[in-house]
Amino acid sequence: MTELPTGRPADADLVALLDGELSPAQAQWVESWLSRDTELRRRRDLLAHDSDELKGAFAALLAEAPEVKLERMLLGLTGYGVHRATAHPRSSSFLLRSRPRLALLAAGIALFATGVLVDRFLPDWREAARIEVTSDSEDEWRQAVAEYMSLYTPETIAGIADDPSHMERELAVVGAKLGVGLPASELSLPGMALKRAQILQYDGKPLGQVAYLDPHDGVTALCIYGDSHQESAPTTERRVGLNIVHWASHGRAFMLVGRKPMADLRDLAGRLSQRLTL
Amino acid sequence: MIESGQLEVRAGLVNHLARLWRYGLVLSGRRDVAEDLVQATCVRALERASQFTRGSRLDRWLFSILRSIWLNELRSRRIRQGGGVVDAETTLSFEGAHEIETNILAQQVLRRVQLLPQAQRETLFLAYVEGLSYRDTAEMLEVPIGTVMSRLAAAREALSRLNTSREDASPARGQRR
Numbered sequence: 001m002t003e004l005p006t007g008r009p010a011d012a013d014l015v016a017l018l019d020g021e022l023s024p025a026q027a028q029w030v031e032s033w034l035s036r037d038t039e040l041r042r043r044r045d046l047l048a049h050d051s052d053e054l055k056g057a058f059a060a061l062l063a064e065a066p067e068v069k070l071e072r073m074l075l076g077l078t079g080y081g082v083h084r085a086t087a088h089p090r091s092s093s094f095l096l097r098s099r100p101r102l103a104l105l106a107a108g109i110a111l112f113a114t115g116v117l118v119d120r121f122l123p124d125w126r127e128a129a130r131i132e133v134t135s136d137s138e139d140e141w142r143q144a145v146a147e148y149m150s151l152y153t154p155e156t157i158a159g160i161a162d163d164p165s166h167m168e169r170e171l172a173v174v175g176a177k178l179g180v181g182l183p184a185s186e187l188s189l190p191g192m193a194l195k196r197a198q199i200l201q202y203d204g205k206p207l208g209q210v211a212y213l214d215p216h217d218g219v220t221a222l223c224i225y226g227d228s229h230q231e232s233a234p235t236t237e238r239r240v241g242l243n244i245v246h247w248a249s250h251g252r253a254f255m256l257v258g259r260k261p262m263a264d265l266r267d268l269a270g271r272l273s274q275r276l277t278l
Numbered sequence: 279m280i281e282s283g284q285l286e287v288r289a290g291l292v293n294h295l296a297r298l299w300r301y302g303l304v305l306s307g308r309r310d311v312a313e314d315l316v317q318a319t320c321v322r323a324l325e326r327a328s329q330f331t332r333g334s335r336l337d338r339w340l341f342s343i344l345r346s347i348w349l350n351e352l353r354s355r356r357i358r359q360g361g362g363v364v365d366a367e368t369t370l371s372f373e374g375a376h377e378i379e380t381n382i383l384a385q386q387v388l389r390r391v392q393l394l395p396q397a398q399r400e401t402l403f404l405a406y407v408e409g410l411s412y413r414d415t416a417e418m419l420e421v422p423i424g425t426v427m428s429r430l431a432a433a434r435e436a437l438s439r440l441n442t443s444r445e446d447a448s449p450a451r452g453q454r455r
Contacts, residue, residue, distance in 0.1 A: 011434075012428045015431040019405070019430070021412045046435065047431065047434045049437050056383075057387035057391075058407040062296055065300060067296050069313070071292060071295060073313075080291070080320070
């Protein structure tokens with residue numbers, strides 16, 4: 001790519017120009033040819049394939065990765081286990097810290113989720129929960145929630161009718177359980193329908209979930225866990241293929257989780273963290 | 279004493295499993311082989327964690343390991359077994375029945391990518407999906423940059439041709455860009 005350009009540009013040069021991979025001198029050479037060569041311009045247009053379409057297709061494929069299975073495989077590897085004994089607790093993988101209480105979350109799901117979901121996935125969850133690792137890190141609940149949310153599809157909540165008064169009642173129940181004010185007006189987010197509020201439990205403590213649906217990114221959930229000892233500002237992370245923004249205040253931990261781009265999720269989390277009063 | 283590079287590998291592995299699986303799928307065209315590749319990559323990465331340079335790109339390092347395992351071990355084993363590397367039923371595609379509009383389009387895109395020769399498909403994937411620069415793609419594939427350029431040009435031309443024939447076949451879908 002450093003040699004001096006000569007002659008008529010080839011397809012590879014046109015593509016490199018489209019990809020922004022040419023040096024200024026090389027780009028100038030290709031562009032000067034394009035300005036006077038109709039056939040070359042036609043060739044460039046033919047090659048100008050839309051890479052967004054490609055990225056979108058492969059992003060959808062990424063969402064199909066069997067992440068839970070792969071994570072369990074990783075957890076079972078001999079060399080990986082050494083990590084537990086030697087690594088600093090904060091730098092160790094969340095995977096190792098997240099397993100012991102999954103059964104408790106599964107119990108929470110069994111109480112509240114629909115039969116289809118439970119019948120289909122609970123055996124798998126129980127199997128995962130049998131892996132015994134002990135830890136007391138504060139972020140285990142987020143891994144458990146992320147794994148639970150990874151089972152959601154838009155269809156999981158799309159069938160719930162939009163009924164504002166019913167929604168208010170659900171929010172009031174969840175809010176009362178968690179000791180948090182949850183008026184629908186404060187929870188509304190642009191372009192997203194509030195579909196459901198429900199109480200789950202994690203490690204014997206209430207865990208509230210408010211689920212949103214939007215046509216573009218599917219399900220996004222605000223989850224509130226009533227057991228946090230540290231205040232923290234909104235922070236981003238990624239678990240089980242989902243984007244997450246989490247923060248904590250007044251003894252409660254919050255997380256907004258979904259498939260929205262991280263920047264959008266951060267913006268929404270900023271709005272919610274300012275509005276929610278305790 | 280565990281080196282910090284080793285810790286980085288162990289702590290970071292879990293964040294790259296899905297992308298490794300996707301790369302394994304692009305290489306092998308089979309979901310089960312992709313899972314085997316991820317597992318073998320994790321085993322190898324843990325064994326060689328001390329060789330990882332702290333602060334460098336862990337994902338790229340893992341991709342290189344996965345690719346090397348594919349080229350040197352799994353692929354040759356499959357060929358020896360006489361099973362072929364990729365058969366028509368197990369190419370890049372989605373599973374499940376969620377045939378919503380976006381997935382139908384995505385499915386078509388993947389089918390077209392699947393029709394490309396293996397070298398073009400992998401180069402296209404690394405450069406345009408994983409976003410590697412030409413230089414990084416060339417290093418990953420251990421080929422000159424000129425080869426990356428010509429593969430991308432050939433892949434773009436082929437995709438454009440396939441796209442045009444698709445549009446001819448179904449006039450309802452006119453827009454490409």
